[in-house]
Amino acid sequence: SRKKHTAYLGLGSNIGDRESYLDMAIDELNKDKYTKVTRVSDFIETEPYGGVEQDDFLNGCLEIETLRTPEELLRLVNGIEKAAGRERLIHWGPRTLDIDILLYDDVVYDSEDLHIPHVEMHKREFVLEPLSMIAGYKRHPLLGKTISELRAGLDKQ
Ligand SMILES: Nc1nc2nc(S)n(CCO)c2c(=O)[nH]1
Numbered sequence: 001s002r003k004k005h006t007a008y009l010g011l012g013s014n015i016g017d018r019e020s021y022l023d024m025a026i027d028e029l030n031k032d033k034y035t036k037v038t039r040v041s042d043f044i045e046t047e048p049y050g051g052v053e054q055d056d057f058l059n060g061c062l063e064i065e066t067l068r069t070p071e072e073l074l075r076l077v078n079g080i081e082k083a084a085g086r087e088r089l090i091h092w093g094p095r096t097l098d099i100d101i102l103l104y105d106d107v108v109y110d111s112e113d114l115h116i117p118h119v120e121m122h123k124r125e126f127v128l129e130p131l132s133m134i135a136g137y138k139r140h141p142l143l144g145k146t147i148s149e150l151r152a153g154l155d156k157q
Contacts, residue, residue: 002034002067008119008135010100010127011043014079016057019043021084021097022138028080029064035076039063049126050092061102061130070109070116073101103152106141117142122150124155 009029013021022043029037043060044046077099084097102118109116121127122143128151136148143150 046126
């Protein structure tokens, strides 16, 4: 029988009706019979990170409970991105909807298409700010710090 896992997802959009795309991600995740969204952060407006000239993002984080394995969860979120019309034209370029798997229980997972914990999350204020709202107490499986400590440790530009 399948076990229940707690995972944390990062949401981002910087094309079109950004809030509707983030809301769509929540709705589609709840439609999945093996997944439920259990906590939703505020959505925050953020400047693009990564050097590509593009519009500001709307970012948020979710806590989910899921019976899916990491690879099954990746297929689920990639399907939702596709349904939102995600075009992978420019690496780190604009997108209607981006869903990143940030944490999955205390699992450290590395395959060619999936790394958990997300390898950039501890460097990204646009992830740590909303994630702190819903899981600030949580300890990063690799770095050993709480999400709030990681956020506090980001050197503020
Ligand atoms: N502020 C901000 N900048 C970003 N650059 C990339 S790529 N992304 C996509 C995240 O994988 C973002 C983002 O979500 N927010």
